[in-house]
Amino acid sequence: MIVRIATEDQYELSDDHAPRLNELDNAIVDAVRAGNDGTFRQLLGEMLALVRDKGQVVDDDDLRESEVILPPPDLTLEEAAEEFSGEGLIPG
Amino acid sequence: MPGIAGRMSTVIKAKISRLLDRAEDPSETLEYSYQKQIELLQNVKKGIADVVTSKKRLQLQSQKLEQSVVKLDTQARQALSAGNEELARTALERKQIAQTELQSLDQQVSELEQQQAQLTENENRLRSKIEAFRTKKEVIKAQYSAADAQVKISEAATGVGEEMADVGLAMQRAMDKTENLRARASAVEELEKAGTFEDLTQLGSGEDDIDRQLKELTTDSAVDNELARMKTELGSGGAGAPAIEAGGESGRPEESR
Numbered sequence: 001m002i003v004r005i006a007t008e009d010q011y012e013l014s015d016d017h018a019p020r021l022n023e024l025d026n027a028i029v030d031a032v033r034a035g036n037d038g039t040f041r042q043l044l045g046e047m048l049a050l051v052r053d054k055g056q057v058v059d060d061d062d063l064r065e066s067e068v069i070l071p072p073p074d075l076t077l078e079e080a081a082e083e084f085s086g087e088g089l090i091p092g
Numbered sequence: 093m094p095g096i097a098g099r100m101s102t103v104i105k106a107k108i109s110r111l112l113d114r115a116e117d118p119s120e121t122l123e124y125s126y127q128k129q130i131e132l133l134q135n136v137k138k139g140i141a142d143v144v145t146s147k148k149r150l151q152l153q154s155q156k157l158e159q160s161v162v163k164l165d166t167q168a169r170q171a172l173s174a175g176n177e178e179l180a181r182t183a184l185e186r187k188q189i190a191q192t193e194l195q196s197l198d199q200q201v202s203e204l205e206q207q208q209a210q211l212t213e214n215e216n217r218l219r220s221k222i223e224a225f226r227t228k229k230e231v232i233k234a235q236y237s238a239a240d241a242q243v244k245i246s247e248a249a250t251g252v253g254e255e256m257a258d259v260g261l262a263m264q265r266a267m268d269k270t271e272n273l274r275a276r277a278s279a280v281e282e283l284e285k286a287g288t289f290e291d292l293t294q295l296g297s298g299e300d301d302i303d304r305q306l307k308e309l310t311t312d313s314a315v316d317n318e319l320a321r322m323k324t325e326l327g328s329g330g331a332g333a334p335a336i337e338a339g340g341e342s343g344r345p346e347e348s349r
Contacts, residue, residue, distance in 0.1 A: 063251030
């Protein structure tokens with residue numbers, strides 16, 4: 001599957017990693033709901049590291065669409081919370 | 093994925109369909125989409141120039157602050173050797189503020205450098221995608237039947253549209269950060285205008301209150317010296333000879349420091 005890390009790059013990642021990615025994603029949601037910045041940062045870092053380490057960067061002239069788009073690396077806890085409460089990262 | 097990745101995907105995809113206003117005629121869609129891509133590329137260039145401008149401004153402020161730190165240190169020494177501990181303390185307090193501000197400025201400059209590098213990378217990637225799209229668009233126009241072309245165009249446009257949406261996001265984040273830094277830079281400039289970090293070499297209107305107090309101190313001690321000398325002269329009763337020395341001394345307090 002193709003995974004994009006927002007503001008960074010697109011990666012081709014084996015489907016084997018999907019369950020772990022999903023797990024981390026759900027844990028991040030919990031951390032955001034609990035307002036736990038430390039855990040949130042750590043999990044987000046882990047999720048992005050998984051994609052960067054296990055994935056292959058997609059060529060620049062490849063126009064395929066991503067199946068999954070992960071948030072940008074510098075996402076703050078506040079922004080993540082907004083992401084769930086409506087406005088999201090890209091208003092309008 | 094229902095979580096944050098799912099939200100991101102949904103939001104970006106909504107953005108893509110807004111970016112790609114599909115026309116009835118497939119080749120029109122292609123040209124329109126290509127125009128939009130070129131426009132965005134121009135915007136990214138402007139964004140990078142903007143970040144560079146902000147960075148330069150912060151670097152300039154950082155240099156000014158460095159000068160202030162040196163100046164305030166000198167002022168503190170001058171005040172202390174003149175026996176005015178309170179004035180020395182004031183100068184040192186300001187030096188502390190200037191140093192703290194300097195540290196945070198330097199950190200902001202390096203943040204902007206990262207932003208600049210990131211945007212430049214985004215620009216290059218978008219340029220490659222646009223080039224790939226341009227090639228594909230010619231192939232589609234030449235080789236495919238109307239029905240197939242629709243599908244191919246849709247695919248290519250979505251792929252490049254995703255990149256466009258992502259670059260748009262990166263731009264927006266860079267601009268937000270730059271905006272915050274600008275506000276802070278203005279605040280530092282206000283401080284400078286208020287005379288907190290004035291340059292010592294500027295005399296006259298450029299003097300700050302520490303300068304003025306130091307000057308008063310110097311003037312006071314020069315007056316005291318002259319007074320003491322006069323007292324000695326009068327007391328000794330001697331005439332003529334010391335006048336040369338006294339003459340050379342007069343007027344000097346004005347230009348000391």
